Amino acid sequence: MSGTKSENPPPIWGMVINQDLCIGCQACVTACAMENNTSFIGDKDIRIGRSMQWIHTERFWDGQYPDITTGFQPVLCQQCGNAPCEPVCPVYASVHSESEQINLQVYNRCVGTRYCGNNCPYQVRVFNWRDWPRPIPLNNQLNPDVTVRRRGVMEKCMFCIQRIRRVEDAAHTEGRPVRDGEVEPACAQACPAYAIVFGRLDDPESKVSKLAKNGRAYRLLEELGTQPRITYLKGDSNHGNNG
Amino acid sequence: MAETVTLLALFADIDPTVKAIDKLHEMGIADNKMDIISGIPFSHEMLGRPKVSTLVPRLAMGGAMLGLIAALFFIFGIPGLFPLHVGGQPVFPIPPLYIIGFEMIMLGLMGTAFLGLFLAGRFPSYEPKVYVPEISDGKIAVVFPCSDEMQPQFTDALMSLGAEQVRPVEAKTL
Amino acid sequence: MATMAESIVLPDASAGEHGDPREHLMLDPRPRGEMNAMVLESMHKTSKKFWGVVIFLVLTIAFALVGAWGYMIANGMGVTGLTRPEYWGIFIVNTVFWIGISHAGTFISALLRVMKYEVRRPFTRAAELMTTFGLVQAGISIFMHLGRVWLAYWLVPYPNVRTLWPNFHSPLMWDFMAINTYVIASTMYLFLPLLPDLAMARDRSTGWRKTFYRIISLGFRGTEAEWKHLKAAMNIFAFAIIPVMFSVHTIVSWDFAMATRPGWASSVFGPYFVIGALQSGIAAVLIVLFMIRSTMKNMKYFIRPEHFDFLGKLSLIVSMAWAYFFFNDYLVPWYGGDKFDKLLLDFHAHGPFAWVWVYMLIGNIVIPWAILWNKKWRRKPWLMLIVGIVINVAMWIERFVIIPVSLTITRMPFTWRLYHPSIEIPLTIGTFALFMLLYMLASRLIPMVPVWEVQEGQNAHTLRKVGKAEVTSVSEVD
Numbered sequence: 078m079s080g081t082k083s084e085n086p087p088p089i090w091g092m093v094i095n096q097d098l099c100i101g102c103q104a105c106v107t108a109c110a111m112e113n114n115t116s117f118i119g120d121k122d123i124r125i126g127r128s129m130q131w132i133h134t135e136r137f138w139d140g141q142y143p144d145i146t147t148g149f150q151p152v153l154c155q156q157c158g159n160a161p162c163e164p165v166c167p168v169y170a171s172v173h174s175e176s177e178q179i180n181l182q183v184y185n186r187c188v189g190t191r192y193c194g195n196n197c198p199y200q201v202r203v204f205n206w207r208d209w210p211r212p213i214p215l216n217n218q219l220n221p222d223v224t225v226r227r228r229g230v231m232e233k234c235m236f237c238i239q240r241i242r243r244v245e246d247a248a249h250t251e252g253r254p255v256r257d258g259e260v261e262p263a264c265a266q267a268c269p270a271y272a273i274v275f276g277r278l279d280d281p282e283s284k285v286s287k288l289a290k291n292g293r294a295y296r297l298l299e300e301l302g303t304q305p306r307i308t309y310l311k312g313d314s315n316h317g318n319n320g
Numbered sequence: 321m322a323e324t325v326t327l328l329a330l331f332a333d334i335d336p337t338v339k340a341i342d343k344l345h346e347m348g349i350a351d352n353k354m355d356i357i358s359g360i361p362f363s364h365e366m367l368g369r370p371k372v373s374t375l376v377p378r379l380a381m382g383g384a385m386l387g388l389i390a391a392l393f394f395i396f397g398i399p400g401l402f403p404l405h406v407g408g409q410p411v412f413p414i415p416p417l418y419i420i421g422f423e424m425i426m427l428g429l430m431g432t433a434f435l436g437l438f439l440a441g442r443f444p445s446y447e448p449k450v451y452v453p454e455i456s457d458g459k460i461a462v463v464f465p466c467s468d469e470m471q472p473q474f475t476d477a478l479m480s481l482g483a484e485q486v487r488p489v490e491a492k493t494l
Numbered sequence: 495m496a497t498m499a500e501s502i503v504l505p506d507a508s509a510g511e512h513g514d515p516r517e518h519l520m521l522d523p524r525p526r527g528e529m530n531a532m533v534l535e536s537m538h539k540t541s542k543k544f545w546g547v548v549i550f551l552v553l554t555i556a557f558a559l560v561g562a563w564g565y566m567i568a569n570g571m572g573v574t575g576l577t578r579p580e581y582w583g584i585f586i587v588n589t590v591f592w593i594g595i596s597h598a599g600t601f602i603s604a605l606l607r608v609m610k611y612e613v614r615r616p617f618t619r620a621a622e623l624m625t626t627f628g629l630v631q632a633g634i635s636i637f638m639h640l641g642r643v644w645l646a647y648w649l650v651p652y653p654n655v656r657t658l659w660p661n662f663h664s665p666l667m668w669d670f671m672a673i674n675t676y677v678i679a680s681t682m683y684l685f686l687p688l689l690p691d692l693a694m695a696r697d698r699s700t701g702w703r704k705t706f707y708r709i710i711s712l713g714f715r716g717t718e719a720e721w722k723h724l725k726a727a728m729n730i731f732a733f734a735i736i737p738v739m740f741s742v743h744t745i746v747s748w749d750f751a752m753a754t755r756p757g758w759a760s761s762v763f764g765p766y767f768v769i770g771a772l773q774s775g776i777a778a779v780l781i782v783l784f785m786i787r788s789t790m791k792n793m794k795y796f797i798r799p800e801h802f803d804f805l806g807k808l809s810l811i812v813s814m815a816w817a818y819f820f821f822n823d824y825l826v827p828w829y830g831g832d833k834f835d836k837l838l839l840d841f842h843a844h845g846p847f848a849w850v851w852v853y854m855l856i857g858n859i860v861i862p863w864a865i866l867w868n869k870k871w872r873r874k875p876w877l878m879l880i881v882g883i884v885i886n887v888a889m890w891i892e893r894f895v896i897i898p899v900s901l902t903i904t905r906m907p908f909t910w911r912l913y914h915p916s917i918e919i920p921l922t923i924g925t926f927a928l929f930m931l932l933y934m935l936a937s938r939l940i941p942m943v944p945v946w947e948v949q950e951g952q953n954a955h956t957l958r959k960v961g962k963a964e965v966t967s968v969s970e971v972d
Contacts, residue, residue: 126577126911135908152906159408161754164663166406167670168648173405186658188648189571189641190666191581195901196753200579200909204641206572228570229641298905301754304408359526359690360950361721363971372719376726394651398659406663419668419745426738427675430731434682437727441720444712451715453697456690458526458949494696494713 089178089306090236091278092265093288094151096312098272101149103134108267109153112237114223116209129203131234132264148312151273153264154201154234155297156180158304162193162202170231179236179306187230194231198298199305202233236275237262257283278306323468326450326490327475329483330459336482337460338368343477344464355463359456376436383432387424394420448491459484515957515964519798520612523952526945530694532792533941537695539791540938551931559924562917563638571641575915580901584918585639587893588925590746590767591774592632593673594889598775599625600680600739603687604732612968613804615951616796619691619944620786621779622684627932628778629677631925638921665748672745676738683731686724689714691941706939743771750896756834757827757900766819772812773858774889780805780882782933784875786942796943799873806872809885813862820858838903846912847899850891857888 109115109132116129132153139146156179162171163180170186171193173179182193182202194202208228211219219225222239226232241260248255257276265273276285288294293311331337337356344354351370356362364371395417403411437443455461466474475486515521566573576583599621606614637643649660649670660667693714696707714720747767750758760766780802787797827835842851861884871877898913950971958967 122572125575125914126909127572133908135906152908161407163406164409164661165665165752167660167664167666169404169406169658169661171406173407175405186648187642188645189643190639191641192664192666192749192753194578194581195755198754198905200904200906203578204581205570206576207570228572231641356718357716358721359694359716360946360953361725362718364718364722366971367718369718372722374719374723374726376723377730380727380730394662398651398662402657402659404661406661409663413663416662416668419741420662420671422741423668423671423675423738426734426741427671427678429734430675430679430682430738433727433730433734434686437686437723438712440723441712441714443714444709446708446713449713449715455716456526456694456697457530494693494708494711494715 086279087176087178088277089279090156090241090260091276091285091289091306091308092236092262093274093285093291093294093308093310095272095274095288095310096148096150097293097310098270099134099149099151099268099312100270101134101136101147102269104267104269105132105151105264105273106130106134108263109234111218112220112223112263113234114219114225116205116211116226117215118207118209122206127204127206129205129232131201131203131232150309151264152199152201152297153307154180154197154236155199155303155305155307156234156236158306159302161196161198161301161303165192165196166190167192174238177236177238177241179238180233181235181238182231182233184224184226184230184232189229189231191231198301198303202231204231205229324465325468325471325488326463326465327471327486328450328452328489329462329478329486330452330454331462331483332459333482334362334366334460337462338366340462340478340481340483341368343481344462344474347474347477349464349466353464355450356460357451357455357463358460359458362460375440376433379436379439380429380433383428383430383436384425385428386432387426387428388421390428391417391421391424394424446493448493450489450491451494452489463489515966517798518800518955518966519616519796519948520951520955520968521957521966522795523949524795526949529795529943529945529948530698532795533691533943533945534695534698536790536792537938537941544789544934548931548934551927551934554927555924555931558920559634559928562920562924566638566917566921567643573917575913575918577911577913579904579909579911580898580913582639582901583898583913584894584915584922585635586749587890587897588635588922589632589639590893590897591890592628592635592925592929593743593746594767594771594774594893595778595886596625596628596632596676596680596775597739597743597768597771598779599623599628600676600683600735601772601775602779603683604735604739607732608736610968610970611804612951612955613801615947616943617779617783617801618947619684619688619940620782620942622680623933623936623940623942624775624778624782625680626677626684627929627936629673629680630932631929632673633677634925634928665745665752668745669749672738672742676735676742679731679735679738683728683735686728686731687944687947688940689724690716690946691944694945695941740768743767755901756832756903756905757838757896760823760826762819762822762826766816766823769812769815769819770889770892773809773816774886776805776809776812777882777885777889780809780878781886784879784882786937787875790937790942793942796948799875802875802878803869803872806866806878806881809881810862810866813858813866813885817859834903834905838900841903842895842899845899845902847895850899851895854888854891854895857884858892861885 113131118127118129132151135150135152137148160180163173167190168186168188170183172181174181191204194204205226205228240262244255244260260275262275265275274285274288276283278286280286289308291310294308295311296305296308329340356367396412399411450463452461478486574583602614602621603618637646640646651660689711692707692711696704696711699707744764747763751760751763753759783797783801787793827839861881865871865881902910902912904910954969954971956967957964
């Protein structure tokens with residue numbers, strides 16, 4: 078169906094986030110914003126919580142000053158296998174991609190009912206509340222591989238599908254399969270602590286599959302049956318999975 | 321040549337109307353030549369008249385069928401032509417079939433009942449018709465044709481049965 | 495059968511516990527011609543105060559609805575107070591509120607007709623008008639909510655070159671189908687019993703009114719065949735629109751119940767919302783009847799304390815049913831299980847919006863139960879107006895609690911944030927102003943009382959002597 082290459086069975090792209098390594102530097106947040114042409118929304122909108130970050134770092138504190146420990150949890154679209162955001166969109170703007178097994182947001186189709194935003198248990202979907210300006214010369218940093226969104230549409234992380242496609246295209250041209258680690262979303266690429274690992278979960282030899290079998294592995298809100306594609310590795314001082 | 325004239329007899333209540341209808345039967349006016357026009361509905365049993373059949377319920381059933389077909393198209397036809405996977409749900413979802421099916425059946429049922437009324441009652445029609453405004457003031461009118469010579473006989477008979485007035489009428493625009 | 499000129503009084507019968515029978519509209523008949531004249535007079539006589547109010551409403555709509563909405567369309571939804579996690583706010587509250595109000599019209603017009611409650615006769619049309627105009631406001635509110643409202647037509651299933659169709663897995667599409675069915679059906683159902691009254695207005699009008707009524711009365715005369723077809727259609731509608739009414743608000747409730755949010759995924763939402771709709775709708779009918787009775791001429795003959803009494807009793811029963819469903823919905827999360835459901839209940843009762851939650855319970859339970867049991871109080875129209883307003887405010891708040899307040903608590907506490915509405919407030923006021931304006935203008939064009947149904951009912955009611963008491967007896971002329 079969708080996708081330039083059709084493998085049978087299609088690859089299942091997934092991610093592992095090692096919370097022991099994460100230092101909360103938010104390089105992933107910045108890189109994602111640059112890669113995906115995220116708007117700069119200004120302090121007034123930020124104050125009411127309208128940040129357009131496709132990945133955000135949640136911070137959890139434990140203990141009393143001065144014995145505080147902090148845990149960091151980067152949360153992004155979990156690309157659920159049973160995504161609750163998909164069946165509720167009345168116009169099919171949120172659909173399951175067959176060839177990447179992730180959840181797609183079709184900007185052109187979105188009419189802005191925002192049901193998907195409500196139904197995401199991870200609250201990772203963001204909405205374009207306005208047309209935020211991109212004054213010259215900021216428009217020069219736009220990534221030509223990614224469209225810009227106008228007011229009234231929802232958006233969210235799509236595992237840098239533009240990078241997945243580009244690598245698959247290149248591999249197909251060269252007549253070879255995609256190597257493990259060749260596709261790197263912007264967040265994984267930017268992380269200085271190598272906390273984010275990306276790859277094919279359906280390949281048992283890939284780095285991400287092996288890490289996902291780790292004893293510290295857990296998934297967010299797994300009990301809801303969403304089948305998230307992101308595995309978190311519990312850190313020493315983290316408070317992930319909401320306790 | 322005897323000319324026919326249309327007579328309209330106005331009554332204030334159902335009982336004298338029914339007596340008048342019986343009298344008209346005796347005087348040779350057949351049921352299908354008479355028309356009863358009233359400001360509130362009276363059933364054919366009350367008036368002693370033959371039953372009027374109406375197509376509206378049957379048309380409504382037909383509309384309900386159309387609604388069901390539309391619902392089946394929405395749930396099975398469209399995803400069959402253009403399947404899209406959402407949320408781990410089956411491509412042909414059955415519970416939404418009941419929901420959409422119910423709504424479409426009801427819409428078809430009521431929509432065609434409404435249009436059927438227009439069709440059966442031949443609405444809207446603005447051509448001249450036999451009518452007097454007193455009818456919407458709650459009176460009951462008995463309208464029938466009779467020959468010119470017989471007019472005084474009919475008039476006397478109906479007035480003696482309690483008609484408020486008996487007069488010839490012509491079709492005119494309402 | 496009652497004669498049409500005199501009021502029915504039986505000799506040597508005692509008045510019994512029901513007092514003077516003439517206080518009941520059905521036992522106080524007047525000649526149809528006189529009733530026609532009364533209704534038409536109330537339609538024609540328009541005071542300067544009326545036009546003053548109309549101008550005020552038009553100005554309110556121009557600024558608070560048209561102007562504010564245009565501003566919002568041009569600048570985006572950012573001018574509202576919506577944010578993550580409250581992606582749905584006051585616009586959806588208004589949508590659910592107005593759909594709820596509209597259910598009372600169908601309840602009174604269809605359910606009471608089917609169950610042969612004769613007391614419904616004089617105010618079915620007032621209730622049906624409330625349905626139609628309430629649904630207009632619901633439609634406007636849902637359009638206001640859309641991020642790209644200029645593409646709203648994509649929810650219509652129509653063939654197109656891009657082979658794109660809407661998604662029937664979505665509760666919003668079920669909503670779309672159900673609400674459209676309901677709007678179309680209730681507008682048709684408003685028109686059907688209106689047809690004979692339009693014919694009556696045509697017969698008694700002159701000038702532009704005569705032309706107007708002549709066209710829309712479609713040439714209706716009242717022949718046997720016409721009545722037969724009309725009654726057949728009305729019967730089908732009366733029976734069919736009742737399940738549609740139940741399904742519409744159930745499907746609206748499923749917009750929330752199908753979601754994974756704490757406090758929303760409740761299986762009792764279907765009946766809970768239907769009862770809530772009846773609660774707010776019946777209270778709204780009380781308000782509308784009071785306004786009609788006090789502002790339109792001759793309406794005091796048609797709408798009497800007995801009608802407020804009946805609606806008050808109904809409102810009490812519905813309030814008890816509402817309390818039952820609310821308690822169901824409250825008890826289950828309170829008892830334990832899901833941590834976030836419990837957190838949400840705590841947030842409702844003790845958070846910053848606790849005062850609205852408490853008012854909701856007072857307005858929906860305490861005040862109706864304190865006032866509506868008393869027959870003397872139920873027969874005071876001004877008191878029923880107050881009860882109606884209190885209940886309606888409480889029901890609006892109920893939707894406010896369910897939607898933006900509940901949305902504050904998510905399963906990811908990092909995203910919790912309070913909702914502060916901004917442009918939603920003038921837009922809400924605009925929808926109320928538009929409702930009132932449409933109603934006021936309709937009262938100039940549409941006979942507010944279905945006189946033919948009142949006469950039909952009066953014909954069917956007699957007084958009978960059982961022993962020494964006078965008893966009302968109703969013949970089934972239907």
